[in-house]
Amino acid sequence: MNHRAIRAIYLFEMARTWRTVLQSIVSPVVSTSLYFVVFGAAIGSRISQVEGVSYGTFIVPGLIMLSVLTQSIANASFGIYFPKFTGTIYEILSAPISYFEIVLGYVGAAATKSIILGLIILATAGLFVPLHIHHPVWMLTFLVLTAVTFSLFGFVIGIWADGFEKLQMIPMLVVTPLTFLGGSFYSIDMLPPTWRTVALLNPVVYLISGFRWSFYEIADVSVVVSIGMTLTFLVICLAVIWWIFRTGYRLKN
Amino acid sequence: MSSIISVANLSKTYGSGFKALKNVNLDIKRGEIFALLGPNGAGKTTLISIICGIANPSEGRVLVGGEDIQTSYRKARSLIGLVPQELHTDAFESVWATVSFSRGLFGKQKNPAHIEKVLKDLSLWDKKDNKIITLSGGMKRRVMIAKALSHEPQILFLDEPTAGVDVELRKGMWEVVRTLQQSGVTIILTTHYIEEAEEMADRIGVINKGEIVLVEDKATLMQKLGKKRLTLHLQGKVTTLPESLAHYALDLCDNGATMIYDYDTKGERTGITSLLSDLRTAGIRFNDLDTTQSSLEDIFVDLVRTS
Numbered sequence: 001m002n003h004r005a006i007r008a009i010y011l012f013e014m015a016r017t018w019r020t021v022l023q024s025i026v027s028p029v030v031s032t033s034l035y036f037v038v039f040g041a042a043i044g045s046r047i048s049q050v051e052g053v054s055y056g057t058f059i060v061p062g063l064i065m066l067s068v069l070t071q072s073i074a075n076a077s078f079g080i081y082f083p084k085f086t087g088t089i090y091e092i093l094s095a096p097i098s099y100f101e102i103v104l105g106y107v108g109a110a111a112t113k114s115i116i117l118g119l120i121i122l123a124t125a126g127l128f129v130p131l132h133i134h135h136p137v138w139m140l141t142f143l144v145l146t147a148v149t150f151s152l153f154g155f156v157i158g159i160w161a162d163g164f165e166k167l168q169m170i171p172m173l174v175v176t177p178l179t180f181l182g183g184s185f186y187s188i189d190m191l192p193p194t195w196r197t198v199a200l201l202n203p204v205v206y207l208i209s210g211f212r213w214s215f216y217e218i219a220d221v222s223v224v225v226s227i228g229m230t231l232t233f234l235v236i237c238l239a240v241i242w243w244i245f246r247t248g249y250r251l252k253n
Numbered sequence: 254m255s256s257i258i259s260v261a262n263l264s265k266t267y268g269s270g271f272k273a274l275k276n277v278n279l280d281i282k283r284g285e286i287f288a289l290l291g292p293n294g295a296g297k298t299t300l301i302s303i304i305c306g307i308a309n310p311s312e313g314r315v316l317v318g319g320e321d322i323q324t325s326y327r328k329a330r331s332l333i334g335l336v337p338q339e340l341h342t343d344a345f346e347s348v349w350a351t352v353s354f355s356r357g358l359f360g361k362q363k364n365p366a367h368i369e370k371v372l373k374d375l376s377l378w379d380k381k382d383n384k385i386i387t388l389s390g391g392m393k394r395r396v397m398i399a400k401a402l403s404h405e406p407q408i409l410f411l412d413e414p415t416a417g418v419d420v421e422l423r424k425g426m427w428e429v430v431r432t433l434q435q436s437g438v439t440i441i442l443t444t445h446y447i448e449e450a451e452e453m454a455d456r457i458g459v460i461n462k463g464e465i466v467l468v469e470d471k472a473t474l475m476q477k478l479g480k481k482r483l484t485l486h487l488q489g490k491v492t493t494l495p496e497s498l499a500h501y502a503l504d505l506c507d508n509g510a511t512m513i514y515d516y517d518t519k520g521e522r523t524g525i526t527s528l529l530s531d532l533r534t535a536g537i538r539f540n541d542l543d544t545t546q547s548s549l550e551d552i553f554v555d556l557v558r559t560s
Contacts, residue, residue, distance in 0.1 A: 002327070008357030019345065087341030091400065094305040094335050095358040096327040248309045 005097040009105025010112075013079050017113050024075075025117060028067045032121045035063050036128045039185060050187055051218045056129040061212040062184030063125070065146065068118045069179055069204065072147050073171050076110035076154030081161050089251070099245035103155065110151035111144070118143050131215070138223075139214035145230050146207050152237035159241075159250050178204045183212075188220045203229055256316075257283040257332075257408060257439050258304060263313030265299050265463075273299040275463040277313070281408075286430065286440045288450035288471075290553055291460035297443040298338060300460070301410050305335045318407065331359055334406030338413040338443075340393045344386040348377055351385060352399045359404035371402045374429060391422045398429070409433060411442040415449060427453055447553055461557050474552065481546055483525060485512040485532075485539040495535045501528055512539070 017024045040056035047055040083089040092102060125131060133139050161167040182204030188196050199205055200221070210226025213219035219226070244251070258281035265274040274296045281287050291297050302308040304315050306326060315322045317329035343351050352368050372378045375395040380388060385396060394414070401409060411430070415423040423446075430440055430453060444450055450457055451471070458468040467474070490509035501524065504513040516523040532539070 002360040004357045004360045004362070008354050012354055015350075086343070087337075087339055088343055090305075090307055090335065090337050090341055091355060091358060093307045094330060094333065096330040096360060097358065098327075 002095075002097050002101055005095060006101050006105045006108070009092070009102065010109045013075075013106060013109030014112065016079075017075075017109075024113060025120065028071055028117055029120055029124055032063050032067055033124055033128075035059070036125065040128055050190075051216075053216050053218070054129065057131065058187075058212075058216075059185050060122070060125045060129065060131060061215050062182075062208050064118050064121050064143075065182075065204070065208045065211050066179050066184050067121055068114045068143065068147055069150050069175060069207070070171060071117050072110055072114040072150035073154035073157060073175060075113050076107055076151040077158035077161065077167055077171070078154075079106045079110055080155055080158035081167050084158070084250075093251065099241075102245075103152070103241055107148065107151045107155055110154060111147040114147040114151065115143055118147070133215050134217050135214040139211065142207070142211045142214055142226075142230070145227075145234065146211070149230060149234040149237060152234065152241060156237060156240050156244070159244050162250065178202050183208045183220060187218075203233060206230065255283050256280040257318055258441075259316040260300070260304070261314045261316075263300070263303065263315060264311050265296075265303060265308065266311045273463050274303075274310075277460075277463070277465050279458060279465055279468065281439060281441060282456070284434065284437060284439055285455040286434055286442065286453050287456050287458065288454035289441060289443045289458045289460060290447070290450055291443070292557055295460045296463040297460055298412055299463075301335070301412055301441070301443065305333055305410060306330050307335075331404070332407045333410065334401030334404065334408070335410045336394075336397045336401045336412060336414055338416065340390065340397065342385045342393055342396060345384055347382050347384055348372065348388075348396055348399070349381040351396065352403045355400040356403040361404045367405065368399075368403060371399045374432070375399050376425070391418050394418055395426075398426070402433075406438065408439045408441070411440065413443055415444070415446060423449070459553060459556050466556055475546065480515055480551065481518055481523075481544050483514040483516065483528075483542060483544050485514070486510065486541040487512055488538040488540055491537060497531055497535055498528075501531075512537075 036056065036059075039059055044055035044059075049055065050058040080089075083092060122131075157167065157170050161169075181199065182202050183199070188199045188205060188209075191199060206221055206226040206229035209220040210223050210230070213223050213226070243249070258279075260277055260279040263274055263277040264272070266272050277296075277300060279300075289297050289300070299308060303310045304317065304322065306322060306329075315329075318332045320329040320332075322329045343354075346354070349368065349372075352372065353363070356364070356368065369378065372381055375398060377392065377395055377399060380392060385393060388396065398411075398414070414430075415426055418426065427449070430442070434440055442449070442453065454471050456468065457471050457474055459466045487510055491505060491512065492509050494503060494505070501514060505511070506513060514525075514528060516525065
């Protein structure tokens with residue numbers, strides 16, 4: 001395995017994060033804090049409790065997931081799209097490096113950034129509401145799995161996109177609505193039965209539910225189902241990436 | 254000299270159906286400077302892209318240093334440094350960081366002394382901490398060469414290396430290329446500047462419409478295909494040529510003060526003796542004469558036109 005190449009790509013991508021620290025870290029933290037102010041303090045003060053926890057506390061896992069999902073996709077898609085856009089991808093493709101190693105470098109960096117961001121948001125949330133994490137290991141497992149899975153998804157979008165519009169299209173038009181409707185701000189038990197059934201078609205529901213369970217032991221769906229769904233999506237993304245590299249789709253043709 | 258690159262029956266058809274390469278066979282000798290000439294769209298960049306792993310071939314096989322570029326891609330690619338035609342750079346990286354990144358990408362251990370030498374050889378040392386976006390076009394081109402040399406390749410591909418580079422810098426690059434060849438690096442360059450191939454190359458390949466039209470030693474090529482030109486500086490001005498000289502296809506220049514005769518060195522008879530004899534009979538005298546070999550550019554244009 002070309003460890004030095006993986007390291008080079010990983011550090012290159014991480015260096016980009018520190019160069020754009022305002023956009024990469026500070027901006028999502030500020031917007032998440034605003035969610036706490038609006039939903040936690042202003043609106044939340046009118047809502048007594050959700051399944052035994054205060055509303056402000058209840059939305060913490062959902063807010064972290066919201067940021068981790070969107071940032072994983074944004075980081076990974078931009079990470080691979082930008083070399084395609086500038087043409088510097090030639091160097092990656094002509095280097096003695098396997099597809100797996102390329103993915104490891106780019107997706108590893110994107111996932112790292114998201115995990116750091118998720119932990120920063122968690123710490124930020126601790127300033128607004130009292131937090132107690134029942135299953136910290138499971139919390140980290142869900143965080144890492146989600147960051148990796150959606151970074152892989154972002155990588156696929158970055159390869160597929162042949163313009164900045166397409167790069168934004170899936171995150172804006174698909175992922176953000178799914179995340180908002182996936183129970184970030186409410187329990188799907190609060191929905192009428194019909195809409196609850198519809199909500200179960202949304203994969204994000206399972207991610208947020210599992211993540212929230214690791215915090216408060218309350219979940220919309222079984223934890224096993226949550227992990228199963230996350231792993232299924234992970235495998236689908238890996239399969240698509242394997243196909244992309246095998247065929248050279250949008251890279252070598 | 255053994256082959257360091259061996260291309261066999263290589264074809265490339267793009268998704269649109271366009272055949273960029275048609276059954277290309279080519280061997281590059283170890284340690285030579287090989288110039289690949291061809292008009293725009295001839296297939297030069299496609300050929301290089303396939304050898305370097307940037308594009309997939311449709312058919313055929315390529316060996317680099319005896320290693321198959323598909324089944325043994327790590328070994329094959331680690332031998333190659335590529336300087337593409339377009340200026341693809343990471344605008345916001347420093348020169349030092351981007352060149353070091355390339356070395357890491359090729360799996361080589363850190364070696365600041367080597368990077369320093371490469372940057373100094375390319376007159377980039379004083380710019381090592383500058384962001385690439387602040388550099389001129391010529392400097393960016395040299396940064397790309399530095400990236401390609403960062404991992405000490407045995408083969409260097411230079412795709413239009415001096416496009417848009419001023420004359421002085423171009424000559425500086427030629428020096429770098431010669432030094433690299435002396436250190437044992439095989440160099441394959443594509444160029445639009447025929448003078449560059451004429452100046453640098455040991456062998457020349459001409460590609461047109463996806464096919465290799467010709468591969469030849471430069472000297473042999475010029476000797477074999479080269480036409481020579483005889484220029485006669487006349488004593489008096491000649492306005493019209495007599496009928497007896499019509500079959501020589503002579504040209505009159507400088508208002509009739511100079512007469513030009515092109516002849517083929519490959520021919521059994523050059524026609525010079527009879528021309529001089531016929532000139533004397535016609536009463537046309539001259540003060541001086543000189544002969545010149547046609548340039549590689551003339552040969553190239555002829556080849557592309559007829560292929």
